[in-house]
Amino acid sequence: LGASFGPQKLDKAVKKSVSLLSAGDLEQAEQILKNLLIQYPDVPEIRLNLSSVYLRKGQPEKALGVLEEVKEHRLFNSSELFNYALACYQKGEFKDALVNLQKVLIMDSELAEGWLYAGECALKLGEYNAAIYYLGQLAQMKPKLPLAHIQLARTYLMVMDYKEALEELEKAMELEPEAQLRQEILKLKEEAGYYRNRIAKSSN
Numbered sequence: 001l002g003a004s005f006g007p008q009k010l011d012k013a014v015k016k017s018v019s020l021l022s023a024g025d026l027e028q029a030e031q032i033l034k035n036l037l038i039q040y041p042d043v044p045e046i047r048l049n050l051s052s053v054y055l056r057k058g059q060p061e062k063a064l065g066v067l068e069e070v071k072e073h074r075l076f077n078s079s080e081l082f083n084y085a086l087a088c089y090q091k092g093e094f095k096d097a098l099v100n101l102q103k104v105l106i107m108d109s110e111l112a113e114g115w116l117y118a119g120e121c122a123l124k125l126g127e128y129n130a131a132i133y134y135l136g137q138l139a140q141m142k143p144k145l146p147l148a149h150i151q152l153a154r155t156y157l158m159v160m161d162y163k164e165a166l167e168e169l170e171k172a173m174e175l176e177p178e179a180q181l182r183q184e185i186l187k188l189k190e191e192a193g194y195y196r197n198r199i200a201k202s203s204n
Helices: 007-023 026-039 044-056 060-071 078-090 094-107 112-124 128-141 146-158 162-174 179-202
Strands: none
Touching: 007 026, 007 044, 026 044, 044 060, 044 078, 060 078, 078 094, 078 112, 094 112, 112 128, 112 146, 128 146, 146 162, 146 179, 162 179
16 A cells, blocks of 8 residues: 555545455454555544454454544544444443443434444443333334344343233244344243243232
């Protein structure tokens, strides 16, 4: 990658890094993006994509390092802020992650992953009503996404609302998910059914 690269070659190199990232070739994508970042430190897409590489590699500290340099000069856009929040999530900093995800959802309420991770953070923090809200929004937005119904059911189990949990699990099963998710649904249905029956017997 030469320093004399013009906009067209820069665009081509960025697109190549995206293709490599999508294909799972994280090492080559990282190398291309690190070289580009040296030459074009002010191109937002380069930092965003490099942070995505680090998140895929499970290196949240490096992702934060790349993104925090942006904060010195300007506010994050929604994609950068989402990656920043996801890095906090990977580090186990669920409160910080949730605060940033809330900002992301104000900026882009159609970002399904934002609702998913906000729900996951709320679950980790024991904020079950908030988790029901976030995951409920996701289930409404993506009704054909089994994971949305499964995670919402899991949250209902935490607040002992077994009827709602079973309804969400039925919705997930009707979507004919992959085998691993089916096993998870069956396990959760068994758990919800067991506790619902115990409550029914104790009330008689």
